Amino acid sequence: MTTIYIDADACPVKEETVAVAERHGCQVTIVSNGGLRPMRHRLVEMVYVAEGPDEADNWIAERIGAGDVCITADIPLADRCIKAGGTVLKPNGETLDQGNIGAVLATRNLMADLREQGTVTSHHAAFSARNRSDFRQALDRLLRRLR
Numbered sequence: 001m002t003t004i005y006i007d008a009d010a011c012p013v014k015e016e017t018v019a020v021a022e023r024h025g026c027q028v029t030i031v032s033n034g035g036l037r038p039m040r041h042r043l044v045e046m047v048y049v050a051e052g053p054d055e056a057d058n059w060i061a062e063r064i065g066a067g068d069v070c071i072t073a074d075i076p077l078a079d080r081c082i083k084a085g086g087t088v089l090k091p092n093g094e095t096l097d098q099g100n101i102g103a104v105l106a107t108r109n110l111m112a113d114l115r116e117q118g119t120v121t122s123h124h125a126a127f128s129a130r131n132r133s134d135f136r137q138a139l140d141r142l143l144r145r146l147r
Contacts, residue, residue, distance in 0.1 A: 001027060002146055005060045005086075007072035008032040012127045013091045013135045017071055018044060020136055024143040029063075031056045067146055069139075075101075075108040087146070092131055093138035 004021055006014055008030045021028045021043055030039060031047045033056055038046050049055040057077040064070055066085035072078055078088040078096045088096040096104060114120040 002067050003027045004069045006030045016136050020139045031059050079105055093134035
């Protein structure tokens, strides 16, 4: 059975993930450093890891495997999950896999360098209803493909 791991501390699509997972009968593991209200659902496991950088990432990367999915916007975590055989879906519905993770990771690193130099400042658009819809559709397609 497919397990969906959610890198949850900043994830805007937890509810959407559970709704789609329910239709497919997938286990959902929500991993957080704390501060999240427990989600009571038969398919959901809440995991609270120790405070500290990358604790949730490490927990997910150590457990994900072939046929599993990670929901994250964290590109280094995505890279680790893909190397472990998992599939990654960003909250905007973009799938990350072996075919595109190298370019995405390189772009992320370049942008981090440019921000450090002050050349570029970050601006993230608000997460919209359209983003949520795109995510639900992408997760549904991904889970059908993994079956």
